[in-house]
Amino acid sequence: MMEIGTKEGWREFVDAAYEKPVPATVAQLRAMAPADRSLYNQIRARYSQAGAFVKTPQYAEFQKAVRRRVYLNEHRQVGKFGLILSGEPGQGKTTTLLQIGKEHELRRRLVAQSSALDGAIPVVYVAVPAQSSARALLLEFVRFFGLPARRGVLYNELVEMVANAMQRCRTELVLVDDIHHLDLKYRANLEASDMLKQLSERCGSTFVYAGIAVQDTGMLTGAREGQIRKRFKLYDATPFSITTKQGRSDWGNLLLALEDSLCLLAQESGRILTAAKALYRLSGGEIGPLKDMLQLAALEAIEDGTEALDLREFDKELQRQQFAKQALQSG
Structure with missing residues (x-):
């Protein structure tokens, strides 16, 4: 792991370039040899984590x-x-x-x-x-x-x-x-x-x-x-806000960019917007927690072979948090 606090580590960080993997279909992924499939998944994870940067x-x-x-x-x-x-x-x-x-x-x-x-x-x-x-x-x-x-x-x-x-x-x-x-x-x-x-x-x-x-x-x-x-x-550096039309547009653009960076093979482009409000409330409009949630969900989609975010889980998680909050207040 590079140590950015040294000139050598910084140079390695600057030189690092992680290309987006060539798109494949779910069928093509399943037809790959185990070693090739593992390498392809590693390339996707590396690109999502370190190669894709969203300019807000x-x-x-x-x-x-x-x-x-x-x-x-x-x-x-x-x-x-x-x-x-x-x-x-x-x-x-x-x-x-x-x-x-x-x-x-x-x-x-x-x-x-x-x-x-x-x-x-x-x-x-x-x-x-x-x-x-x-x-x-x-x-x-x-x-x-x-x-x-x-x-x-x-x-x-x-x-x-x-x-x-x-x-x-x-x-x-x-x-x-x-x-x-x-x-x-x-x-x-x-x-x-x-x-x-x-x-x-x-x-x-x-x-x-x-x-x-x-x-x-x-x-x-x-x-x-x-x-x-x-x-x-x-x-x-402040959280996103969705109280204005421009704010909602900026939040939507962020979600679309992050969705694309996940490189999920069966993820319908733009589908993530259906969970825009739930993701906003779960993350508080903060980019760090949002990326963590989506990358963990993407990893699960890769491991279980669905290759698409289970957007219903975000609504369920929001309901669980709301229920827990209400129970705490009433107790």
């Missing part, structure tokens, strides 16, 4: 904002622009961060940009450790680049080491995940926040943060409020 309206908006800031920061000397993606678990924040980084690097390679030539590392991805300090976070950057850091190396030396690596590698985009671990009520985390700002000014990279309820971490209030709000724009 929220994703498209955030990606556009990242592109604009990368372009502008290339020409700014101080006060580099950044972005913060905040939301509750299940909103696809990490997936969004990774996909934006992957597409950015692939675009750079396509046009032979200097930031994508041999030896360059246009995108860096790190996750903030729990109870992080400035030093601990710096060591995540050191680990990503694979830099030699002797035991007892001084903090300022680490900053210099990481900043120099970003400059040499022409890093343009720095993705910092789990930023909610930097609770600025604690002094060590204040120092870590300042360290990120220092790296941004030294290297000219565009920093993009993602985390849970970032508004509650102190990054956007208190002593650092003015400093961060002036440079970083906050985007909220």
Whole structure:
């Protein structure tokens, strides 16, 4: 399994391309030799899990904002622009961060940009450790680049080491995940926040943060409020809503895209829309739980040979949850 928090793992992630399997009929699948059938099912699962990415309206908006800031920061000397993606678990924040980084690097390679030539590392991805300090976070950057850091190396030396690596590698985009671990009520985390700002000014990279309820971490209030709000724009990753015509259309488009990604051989295209309301209520409009439900249901359909989602099960599950809720309230 690739470790995205290193340059080797990140490169493997960017290079990975999972093609959609060639469509087959149920009869053709059953006629395959057991080994061939097993391989075909593995290819389908891999594509569904790792190859198919659904670009939601929220994703498209955030990606556009990242592109604009990368372009502008290339020409700014101080006060580099950044972005913060905040939301509750299940909103696809990490997936969004990774996909934006992957597409950015692939675009750079396509046009032979200097930031994508041999030896360059246009995108860096790190996750903030729990109870992080400035030093601990710096060591995540050191680990990503694979830099030699002797035991007892001084903090300022680490900053210099990481900043120099970003400059040499022409890093343009720095993705910092789990930023909610930097609770600025604690002094060590204040120092870590300042360290990120220092790296941004030294290297000219565009920093993009993602985390849970970032508004509650102190990054956007208190002593650092003015400093961060002036440079970083906050985007909220929110659940889908079906209270408007556009919202229902977006939800339907998401379901259709996910249905197609499952590669079920007997699934009638568009049939999933008959369970749109049940799926919405079961998932709360959140893309993470929705994908989990559909992929588990698809695996069951593959294993039992039906090759189609049993959409009635979603209605039954919703009824069971409603019954359990009513029983709890009445008890």
